[in-house]
Amino acid sequence: MAGLTKVSAAAPPVLDIDPFATRYLENPYHFHEVLRGAGPIVHIPKYDMYAVGRYAEVQSAFADWKNFSSAAGTGLGHVQKGSALRTPGPIVEADPPEHTKLRSTLNRILSPAVIRGWRDDFEAEAERRVAAIVQRGEFDAVTDLVEPFILRVLPDAMGLDDEGRENLLPIGDLTGNALGPRNDLFIESERRVEPLLPWFNSKFERAAMLPGGFGEKIWQASDTGDIETEKVMPLIRTFLRGGIDTGVSGISSMIWLLACNPEQWSALKAEPKLVRQAFDEALRLETPAQSLFRTTRGSFAFAGCQLDDDVKVMCCLAAANRDPAQWADADNYNVKRSTIGHIAFGTGIHVCIGQMVARLEGEAILAALLRHTEILEMNGPARHKLSNTARRLAALPIRVGRKAN
Amino acid sequence: MAECGGNMACGTCHVYVQQSYFSRIPEPEEMEDQMLDATASARQPNSRLSCQIIITAALDGVEITCPESQI
Ligand code: HEM
Ligand code: FES
Numbered sequence: 374m375a376g377l378t379k380v381s382a383a384a385p386p387v388l389d390i391d392p393f394a395t396r397y398l399e400n401p402y403h404f405h406e407v408l409r410g411a412g413p414i415v416h417i418p419k420y421d422m423y424a425v426g427r428y429a430e431v432q433s434a435f436a437d438w439k440n441f442s443s444a445a446g447t448g449l450g451h452v453q454k455g456s457a458l459r460t461p462g463p464i465v466e467a468d469p470p471e472h473t474k475l476r477s478t479l480n481r482i483l484s485p486a487v488i489r490g491w492r493d494d495f496e497a498e499a500e501r502r503v504a505a506i507v508q509r510g511e512f513d514a515v516t517d518l519v520e521p522f523i524l525r526v527l528p529d530a531m532g533l534d535d536e537g538r539e540n541l542l543p544i545g546d547l548t549g550n551a552l553g554p555r556n557d558l559f560i561e562s563e564r565r566v567e568p569l570l571p572w573f574n575s576k577f578e579r580a581a582m583l584p585g586g587f588g589e590k591i592w593q594a595s596d597t598g599d600i601e602t603e604k605v606m607p608l609i610r611t612f613l614r615g616g617i618d619t620g621v622s623g624i625s626s627m628i629w630l631l632a633c634n635p636e637q638w639s640a641l642k643a644e645p646k647l648v649r650q651a652f653d654e655a656l657r658l659e660t661p662a663q664s665l666f667r668t669t670r671g672s673f674a675f676a677g678c679q680l681d682d683d684v685k686v687m688c689c690l691a692a693a694n695r696d697p698a699q700w701a702d703a704d705n706y707n708v709k710r711s712t713i714g715h716i717a718f719g720t721g722i723h724v725c726i727g728q729m730v731a732r733l734e735g736e737a738i739l740a741a742l743l744r745h746t747e748i749l750e751m752n753g754p755a756r757h758k759l760s761n762t763a764r765r766l767a768a769l770p771i772r773v774g775r776k777a778n
Numbered sequence: 779m780a781e782c783g784g785n786m787a788c789g790t791c792h793v794y795v796q797q798s799y800f801s802r803i804p805e806p807e808e809m810e811d812q813m814l815d816a817t818a819s820a821r822q823p824n825s826r827l828s829c830q831i832i833i834t835a836a837l838d839g840v841e842i843t844c845p846e847s848q849i
Binding site for chain 1: 779780781782783785787788789790808809812813815816817818849
């Protein structure tokens with residue numbers, strides 16, 4: 374093999390599976406192994422796409438926006454041609470130079486200094502909810518704690534009013550499914566969202582933004598010409614679609630991993646300053662956005678293979694984050710691990726702009742749990758929601774309380 | 779702390795560079811400049827994001843100080 378690729382780069386090896394088949398979606402770790410094992414980059418005939426799952430290649434593809442473009446969409450559907458034709462998202466699905474200017478404006482609107490200003494509110498909300506819920510002794514961490522918490526703090530920071538916020542959950546679910554093929558999962562979640570669209574679309578309007586939120590700041594940036602007016606509503610949609618379900622996913626997974634790994638919970642109890650690492654380590658293992666797509670621009674050699682022009686590339690961030698070539702004891706949850714370099718937030722020019730918001734959310738909830746309960750245990754089986762690209766707990770029965778003497 | 783892994787998206791790798799070595803590091807690009815304006819501890823004339831400093835022989839012996847807070 375290696376001898377052949379030296380002479381002239383060959384086409385990537387074929388991996389003849391359907392990554393979106395139920396058996397892989399139900400057991401993503403198995404899919405990750407299959408993908409990493411099949412080669413540095415593979416061709417999947419069913420969708421005529423390439424796929425990468427080893428850390429080195431996923432990281433290089435994300436770092437190389439010239440060859441691996443976002444402008445044809447970051448899902449499997451090619452937004453510039455065929456049945457998936459639509460206007461690309463204003464920031465996520467833009468390449469430089471369009472991306473650069475908008476990103477710079479948004480970096481100001483969502484700078485770490487701005488986000489630090491939300492800390493007290495996020496912490497107070499986490500404290501209030503956790504203090505109330507631990508009284509019950511038993512609860513579902515997803516539906517009773519994490520979802521209501523995220524639906525409170527993030528739309529508040531954006532400046533959205535209260536009415537109908539729970540609609541953001543099925544909309545988040547659709548976002549994860551719509552990045553994959555138009556299968557039953559996609560169609561079913563689209564059907565659930567259909568009646569909510571009038572509500573959703575009304576929330577991007579300028580008049581819908583409460584004063585002081587970052588939604589208002591995005592609108593104001595269109596007054597000064599920093600953001601083109603026609604991009605404002607799609608941008609607000611991007612934040613609402615991308616910033617809710619991912620956060621719910623990450624925090625729920627963190628609670629799940631801690632409840633399943635009592636020694637890690639004890640380690641945190643002994644050293645509460647590890648809370649942020651505990652969150653990032655959970656994102657590494659249970660990467661909320663499992664896969665995102667790029668599209669090849671031109672024909673070029675990559676990882677010893679010759680790639681064709683204008684082909685979708687499935688980049689499995691989740692597989693990279695568990696690649697044993699990159700991470701020692703890759704499948705173990707270890708709150709003391711240095712998680713630097715994990716790519717649950719992506720990497721390169723599109724790296725998540727909300728990552729410091731997400732970390733603040735995770736830190737606030739976990740610090741409150743550490744203050745209020747000695748034990749954190751499973752109280753029944755956890756259940757995941759099937760999704761084409763999202764890793765998302767649907768049910769997480771938890772028991773809390775004092776240690777029995 | 780370097781939470782974003784060198785993507786200029788977190789500001790948690792903010793450091794102060796020993797004055798006498800400061801000019802030996804290439805000027806920050808715009809993204810870094812923007813991030814330095816938003817760090818947890820105040821920006822100083824010798825502030826940099828450590829993830830953007832490439833260690834060269836010219837920096838041999840440089841002293842780097844971590845600010846009070848990086849989050
Ligand atoms: C744990 C929670 C989160 C995860 C795992 C996550 C994941 C990601 C990933 C992987 C990307 C890169 C997309 C790509 O390269 O194609 C991204 C980009 C983005 N995220 Fe997040 N995200 C999270 C929370 C948030 C929050 C809370 C917000 C908003 C406040 C947000 C807003 C965005 C935006 C606007 C982009 C696009 C940036 C660009 O294209 O330049 N995310 N996120
Ligand atoms: S590591 Fe995040 S800005 Fe340097």
